[in-house]
Amino acid sequence: MDTILTLLPDSLNFYLVLPAILGVAWGIIGGSLPGISPSITMALLLPFTYALEPSMAIVLLASTYVGAEYGGSIPAILIRTPGTNAAAASVLDGYEMNLQGKAGLALGISLYSGVIGSFVGLFFLVMLSQLLAELALAFTPPAYFALGILGLSVIVSLSDQSLVKGLIAAVLGLMIATIGTDPVSGISRFTFGVSGLLPGIQPILIMVGLFAMSELFKQASILEDLRVKTSPRIRFPEKKLRKRLILPQSIGALFGGFEGVMPGAGGTIASFMSYNEARRWSKSKDEFGKGSPEGIAAPETANNTVAGTSLIPLLSFGIPGSNSTAILLGGFLVHGLIPGPMLFARSGDVVTDLYAGLFFAAIALFFIGYAIMPVCIWLVNKPRPYLNAFILALIMSGIYSINNSLFDLSIMLVAGVIGYFMRVMKFPFLPTVLGLVLGFMIESNFRRSLLLSGDDLSIFMDDKISLMLLTFAVIFVFGSLAKRLIQVLRAGT
Amino acid sequence: MLSKDFVGGLITILLGSLYLFFAFKQRVSALADTVGPAGMPKFLGILMLSLGVILCVQSVVHSLKTNAPALVEWQGEGKRFFRAFGLLCLAIVYLVLVSILGYVLAITVLLTLVALYLGAQFSGQLATIAIGGAAILWAIFVLLLDVPMPSGILL
Amino acid sequence: MKIKSRFIFPLLFLFCSFSAFPQNYPVDTITMLTHSRPGGGSDVFLRELSRYLSQELGATIIIKNVTGGSGASAIAELARATPDGSKFYATTPTFIYTSLLSQPAYSYKDVDPLVNLFFDPELIYTAADSPFQSLEDVLDKARNTRGLWGAANPASMERQALEQLKLATGVNAAVISHEGGGDLMINVLNGTLDIGVGEAQELQSQLEAGALRLLATLSGTRLEQFPEIPTVQELGYEVVVRKFRGIAAPKGLPPELILQWEQAIQNVMVNPQYQASYLADNLRPNYINHIEYQVFIDDFVLETESYLRSVGIIE
Secondary structure (H helix, E strand, O other): OHHHHHHHHHHOOHHHHHHHHHHHHHHHHHHHOOOOOHHHHHHHHHHHHOOOOHHHHHHHHHHHHHHHHHHOHHHHHHHOOOOOOOOHHHHHHHHHHHHOOOHHHHHHHHHHHHHHHHHHHHHHHHHOHHHHHHHHHHOOHHHHHHHHHHHHHHHHHOOOOOHHHHHHHHHHHHHHHOOEEOOOOOOEEOOOOOHHHOOOOOHHHHHHHHHHHHHHHHHHHOOOOOOOOOOOOOOOOOHHHHHHHHHHHHHHHHHHHHHHHOOOOHHHHHHHHHHHHHHHHOOOHHHOOOOOOHHHHHHHHHHHHHHHHOHHHHHHHOOOOOHHHHHHHHHHHHOOOOOOOOHHHHHHHHHHHHHHHHHHHHHHHHHHHHHHHHHHHHHHOOOHHHHHHHHHHHHHHHHHHHHOOHHHHHHHHHHHHHHHHHHHOOOOOHHHHHHHHHHHHHHHHHHHHHHHHOOOOOHHHHOHHHHHHHHHHHHHHHHHHHHHHHHHHHHHO | OOOHHHHHHHHHHHHHHHHHHHHHHOOOOOOOOOOHHHHHHHHHHHHHHHHHHHHHHHHHHHHHHHOOOHHHHHOOHHHHHHHHHHHHHHHHHHHHHHHHHOHHHHHHHHHHHHHHHOOOOOOHHHHHHHHHHHHHHHHHHHHHOOOOOOOOOOO | OHHHHHHHHHHHHHHHOOOOOOOOOOOOEEEEEEOOOOOOHHHHHHHHHHHHHHHHHOOEEEEEEOOOHHHHHHHHHHHOOOOOOOEEEEEOHHHHHHHHHOOOOOOHHHEEEEEEEEEEOEEEEEEOOOOOOOHHHHHHHHHHOOEEEEEOOOOOHHHHHHHHHHHHHOOOEEEEEOOOHHHHHHHHHOOOOOEEEEEHHHHHHHHHOOOEEEEEEOOOOOOOOOOOOOEOOOOOOOOOOOEEEEEEEEOOOOHHHHHHHHHHHHHHHHOHHHHHHHHHOOOEEEEEOHHHHHHHHHHHHHHHHHHHHHOOOOO
């Protein structure tokens, strides 16, 4: 409570409101451009923060992060183009809602959940830093491995599609994740001497290709315009729906809460894991993938919670857990501030300013998000040839800017072609994306665990967190398989 | 016989074998662990191969059971494929053009060609949207984000 | 968008025009390339350096982050640049590793190492609550049972150093690589690993909080900040890490420009303000001139190449 009270006098301080507003606005712009990730959006601002007073600089960068995590969902919902990796989870149901003419509501849910996530993240950051930091310390390689397996286990329960096709799609994603430098020995795999492939293929290239490019291909292949016109008004969920969203939002907050603090996990994994779990625990599972409001609420809450909790390892250990917090670390360092255990003692005022700034940012997110929405919806209601031409040009420009590389554009196009054929053959995308996002974490931590134990598999049982997560995964897999078997038997008789 | 699932299965088998081939050719360093850099790829390759075989078998069994003519589900797919392929070609044209004409011109050409391809008419509106769109993208990426877009060799 | 540009442009003016003292440098603007992202090690190094160097040379210095291809893109841009003193690159071992690990279109052979400024000291550390009081304790554990040592990345100098230490001591230890220094530090802090290797700067805040203990430094001599920490060499094992930070130029830089740079860098390094800044960042000044730097890089390449070959990472 004390911590919250100390925020109050600062709240009257106009000088933190301005960077919070500017940061959020800039973040939404950057986050909504495909290829411009939250970290790039922040990095672009970094040189300009050198001149600012430390608190303002830090608040500006942290608010940018908040805005960018939200901004990614706008193109995800409206044009099936995930602006950020984390927003790819929102494509699944958001775009479906858009197709049904409910884009205004989808954006409303996304904004509403994003703002809630920002407040939850701030709450975790201020009140539960110590606890979550300890949790981060407790996550050893076997636990990371088990977490990845739990994430993949959801594939078995994608009941409306062929299980075999789902598995093939997942293996495809896992295969893509093996390209690049081997996480343990450092030897290069499947790079064929191309140095652009050494760090691996960035997930955003595949996601934009699979989701956005394949959609453009599909639309080019159909002559008539099947779109339903969306009214250019953002709609917030009504009371009944809000009640229904409480569970997925709690799941999102939970995953955002603990995955944010774990280095190497971050927003993308939090979004997808919370999407999985929201689906798993939902009363209306079948609606997922066909425009479920819960399918937007969970990941959008999760990635905005991460924008708060990912600051915990940075502030408590001085360890940046993601690219975005690494940029923030840069922001601290150029002002001579060293994040870590001593930061609170040495420059506590900067920390409380940061808290206050994040509070303003969450409020700013609501208003700015609300204000720009009609413009976005108006834009996507333009005639289809112009809209799709512009989307293609936007994607081609955005993907190029990641590494200033035409090679990345070719990878994205190849992913688009693969996505097109997957749609023709009716393979699901979600398993591929899950495999892509989780593959590296699963493989590297499996091998790391075996190195630690001297090739003794019992390490996965001895580690309590790992045991718990793996047990869940096994229960879910067998549960869904049993259900499937019963269905088959019933159909057979 | 040649149902979508069967073709999908064949492609899966092809992809799995290709991947497995390179997985077996993967060099292993002395720093490697027991699983090694090729461990997971080999596993994935074999898994992919077997899943492909299962999918093929499944689809054959299914078509024998139902006796449905498989080619029905392919109807119109050829035409659709060629229209999608056209868009891919335009994207590739952009990749080539951007190094020659530079970003601003190439993106204007891309906007015009794609809009025409998707059914827009030659008109003042088309020109306005192509030039305006290119200007907006240039403003965002070059002016605001300072991305060093290709400048081309002609200019 | 409008708000944004109004906000950015005044600041842009403030920052892009550091200073332009009329001196006899042939170009007005020097672009310094780095493969590191903004806020990364080389980026921070260049931004600090440029503040002082731009005055010394009398030219405006712009930092350009050419990420991608683990340095291959930056090297390619440098190799294709005109050697008129307008484009340079911040060297770190990464550019050698990338050249050796893949077959990039342009490699370290296509650029000219100009001067070296610093060596980043690498330190061996353990958790404060671990039973290890010295490097020898760690080695004893590895002799008796099995050591668990951590490095930040799979193909990195830190990894190489630990593998060399393992060879030199002949102990039984698993060297486990991670996804960066943060990931590694967590696994040392929670006791999963016996030791880790990291740069002084990443460790600083945990050291001050008393959560970590330093056991040895992999530098050639003891560090000023930690005079009581022995070098690994002193302890009797021939392992020294020289993680260099310097500058490379396109091939064919005119001799008078090379001289000008050598002079400017030497002047900057004794500038008291800059000194205070780099010492605070735990960088060890180690100036190497153009002729010697070429030899140094060649040696470094040979050493790294033979290591990578001996463990089978490259053919």
